[in-house]
Amino acid sequence: MDFRLTEDQRALRKGVRELLARLxxxxxxxxxxxxxxxDRELWRELGAAGFFALRVPEEEGGVGLGLPEAVLLFEEAGRVLVPGPLxxxxxxxxxxxGAAEGEVVVTAVDEGLVPWLDEADVVLGDVTGAVPMRSVDPLTPLHKVPGTGGCAHPPPEGGPPRRAERLPTTVEAEVLPDGDELVAVLLTAAEQVGSAGATTELAVSYAGxxxxxxQVIGGFQAVKHLCAGMLVRAELARVAVRAAAVTGDPVEIAGAKLLADEAATGxxxxxxxxxxxxxxxxxADVHLYLKRAWVRARLRLPAARAEEVVAEQL
Incomplete structure (x- = not known):
């Protein structure tokens, strides 16, 4: 099996990088x-570029590509920290x-948390009684669903109503096709890989x-070792994510998420x-990458559950 990117895939990645550099x-x-x-205009621009419709069949108005191509898109989005429930x-x-065109923003209940609930048009899952909580990432507002653990901070008395009570549409998560939860895990891992690559580039650039x-600090052995370790982490996670996108194996996806979370946060x-x-x-932008990596690591198959999936197959 050949895991190398095709010419079309390389062109897709280059085009997405240029698009995001502009937007x-x-x-x-x-x-x-x-x-x-x-930013609703950014969301619509992404929709018009086929970001959301990439895996929708052509006969349904989509681009008709697959999961390996979607992974490349989400790497690039993670690289520049595009906000929102992508x-x-x-x-x-x-x-x-409307989701494929970027006209509708969709979020979902994930590990008892709901990102961007106040901005969403559609939410997947039950968010009854969801309350806002303080997010470490300034670009990922969070709500917590009661009874799911964690620490939430409810709005003050007399404050605005909870978004869960004002959502025009609530959709049960089961309406999604089987396997889409695994897709969501892998795409989150791809975002983490993009973030890991970006922080490696930032570190190398600053060290130079x-x-x-x-003398430049990049000439010191300790700094060289740090940068080399970052490159190894990022590339190992990237290979794992891209391989899992080809095989679609649930255990490989869990392992890829573990490696990607470790690469992004580390x-x-x-x-x-x-x-x-x-x-x-x-x-400095470094703290933004660290905070986003922490939040993503908490969502979509966090480490404790991913480790159980992998360990069960060993």
């Missing part, structure tokens, strides 16, 4: 941090009218510019170490 550059990222609301909307594109004791921490004191500042 969501660093300036847009920092603006989103300052004003954390979903995975849920993509997975629901063949089921929920920052000077200490008369690389963000090491990138922060390379940056030193500068990495702790709000102006």
């Amino acid at each position: 969501f550059d660093r300036e847009a990222l920092r603006a989103a941090v300052d004003r954390p609301s979903l 995975v849920a909307t993509h997975v629901a594109a063949g089921v929920v009218p 510019e920052r000077e200490q004791f008369g 690389n963000a921490r090491d990138c922060l170490q390379v940056y030193g004191g500068m990495g702790f500042t709000w102006e």
Whole structure:
């Protein structure tokens, strides 16, 4: 089996990277941090580009590609930290009218949490009584479904009604085709891989510019080791995710999610170490990658459950 990217796949990845560079550059990222609301125009632009309809059959108006191509898209989205419930909307594109075109924003209950509930038009699953909770990631607002563990922070007395009570459409998760939950896990892992690759690039770039004791810090062995370890983590996770996209094996998908979560969180921490004191500042983007990686690791088959899936087959 040949896991190398085809010429068409490489062209797809290049096109998506160029599209996101135009639609969501660093300036847009920092603006989103300052004003954390979903950019509907960006969502529609992604829909028009086929981001959500990529796996919808051509006879149904979609692009007609497969999971390996979807993984490439989500790597690129993770690389630039595109905010919003991308995975849920993509997975629901063949089921929920308007999702494929980016006209409808879909979110889903996941591990007792609901990302972007206030911005969603459709929610998959029961969110009755969902309350907002403080999210570590400024670009991923969260609600918690009662009785699912964790720590939630309800709105003050007299505050606005909960979004769960105002949603125009609530859809049971079972309406999605079998296997789409695994697809969601793998696409989340792909986002983590993109994030791991981005923090590796950030660390290497900074190490080649920052000077200490008369030379760039990238010349120091300790920094070299950090950057080399980041590259190994990112590439190992990337290979695992792309292989699982080809095989579709549930155990391989669980293993890929484990590796991707480790790569995203570990690389963000090491990138922060390379940056030193500068990495702790709000102006640097490192903390945004670390916080998003933490949230993604908590969603879509978190480590404890993924480890059980893998261990059961050993």
